[in-house]
Amino acid sequence: MSSTPPTTMPPASTAPAAVAVPATAAATTTTTTTTATTPSGAGPAVTAPERVPVERSKGINGLDKIVLREVRGSSAEVYLYGGHVTSWKNDHGEELLFLSSKAIFKPPKAIRGGIPICFPQFSNLGSLEQHGFARNRFWTIDTDPPPFPTGTPPKAFVDLILKPTDEDLKIWSHSFEFRLRISLSPAGDLMLTSRIRNTNSDGKPFTFTFAYHTYFSVSDISEVRVEGLETLDYLDNLQNKERFTEQGDAITFESEVDKIYLGTPTKIAILDHEKKRTFVLRKDGLPDAVVWNPWEKKAKAMADFGDEEYKHMLCVEAAAVEKPITLRPGEEWRGRQELSAVPSSYCSGQLDPRRVLQGS
Numbered sequence: 001m002s003s004t005p006p007t008t009m010p011p012a013s014t015a016p017a018a019v020a021v022p023a024t025a026a027a028t029t030t031t032t033t034t035t036a037t038t039p040s041g042a043g044p045a046v047t048a049p050e051r052v053p054v055e056r057s058k059g060i061n062g063l064d065k066i067v068l069r070e071v072r073g074s075s076a077e078v079y080l081y082g083g084h085v086t087s088w089k090n091d092h093g094e095e096l097l098f099l100s101s102k103a104i105f106k107p108p109k110a111i112r113g114g115i116p117i118c119f120p121q122f123s124n125l126g127s128l129e130q131h132g133f134a135r136n137r138f139w140t141i142d143t144d145p146p147p148f149p150t151g152t153p154p155k156a157f158v159d160l161i162l163k164p165t166d167e168d169l170k171i172w173s174h175s176f177e178f179r180l181r182i183s184l185s186p187a188g189d190l191m192l193t194s195r196i197r198n199t200n201s202d203g204k205p206f207t208f209t210f211a212y213h214t215y216f217s218v219s220d221i222s223e224v225r226v227e228g229l230e231t232l233d234y235l236d237n238l239q240n241k242e243r244f245t246e247q248g249d250a251i252t253f254e255s256e257v258d259k260i261y262l263g264t265p266t267k268i269a270i271l272d273h274e275k276k277r278t279f280v281l282r283k284d285g286l287p288d289a290v291v292w293n294p295w296e297k298k299a300k301a302m303a304d305f306g307d308e309e310y311k312h313m314l315c316v317e318a319a320a321v322e323k324p325i326t327l328r329p330g331e332e333w334r335g336r337q338e339l340s341a342v343p344s345s346y347c348s349g350q351l352d353p354r355r356v357l358q359g360s
């Protein structure tokens with residue numbers, strides 16, 4: 001068991017990353033950019049790999065969306081509404097995220113499925129609307145994001161930004177810049193990096209909670225297990241957020257679950273026995289992990305969720321909930337989530353490979 005402390009970083013000061021989609025583009029546009037990375041410290045300038053074209057088009061109800069495609073065939077779809085990833089496909093074109101057939105693509109309703117962003121409040125832990133407002137605001141493409149301090153930029157990516165409107169400032173009186181980079185690796189891994197900066201000019205700090213509310217697509221919830229959370233403490237949302245300790249070998253599902261696991265490892269596996277697929281979730285700056293499945297009764301009560309759909313989804317959410325993040329003006333926080341989908345016969349790292357191999 002290990003916990004990841006929240007990271008608070010000074011302003012980034014190195015090489016610029018590429019953003020190539022003009023904010024004014026209409027219908028479907030395709031842009032390719034090659035970025036020269038400026039020196040980081042004393043290092044030489046390097047030329048970033050050629051950027052894979054990003055497509056911008058109209059999605060459901062005319063909402064703007066971005067499609068990222070990697071050369072080997074994987075893809076991701078991102079709605080500017082919510083800065084919301086609605087699709088992630090592997091190089092066989094198989095959908096890896098759950099999106100409800102009843103999802104309502106109409107503001108102010110958040111899209112049911114994919115990866116909603118919960119900010120500046122997770123769940124009902126505060127005075128704001130459930131899960132905060134980032135998931136039902138219109139984000140824009142960030143044409144000039146500050147550089148990432150290290151690493152080669154990915155080839156297929158988009159940078160989005162959310163800043164509060166005057167209306168937002170009335171309900172949460174803090175200025176911020178929320179930058180979200182969504183990228184696909186050549187192997188088809190989906191990475192989301194959030195950089196949130198306090199831009200208050202009144203000298204005031206602010207505090208927030210956060211989650212990447214990822215809906216994984218699974219073949220049958222009763223055949224799924226989650227590894228990496230066993231023996232950890234959790235707050236049970238179904239029991240007034242009381243604190244318990246998880247017992248047993250791994251997490252399996254036979255009824256509604258809504259738990260916030262605390263101080264979780266940086267790597268969690270979701271094994272889909274029937275599909276023989278393992279999702280590996282890696283995270284940074286996000287110590288907690290929420291596990292949610294509404295099960296039958298709650299499914300029926302949700303207007304934007306099919307009665308039987310709970311069988312085919314599981315939310316495992318990289319989150320910062322127990323210890324809210326506080327930023328002073330000028331400070332930036334970074335929280336990263338990386339998702340891979342691999343055959344269940346493969347796993348590496350801190351999880352016990354024998355258990356993942358057995359897959360049950």
Ligand SMILES: O=P(O)(O)OC[C@H]1O[C@@H](O)[C@H](O)[C@@H](O)[C@@H]1O
Pocket residue numbers: 110123130131213237258259290292317
């Ligand atoms: O219906 P919403 O607002 O998208 O929330 C869905 C669920 O999201 C989970 O993260 C919460 O732990 C649950 O309590 C909640 O029901």
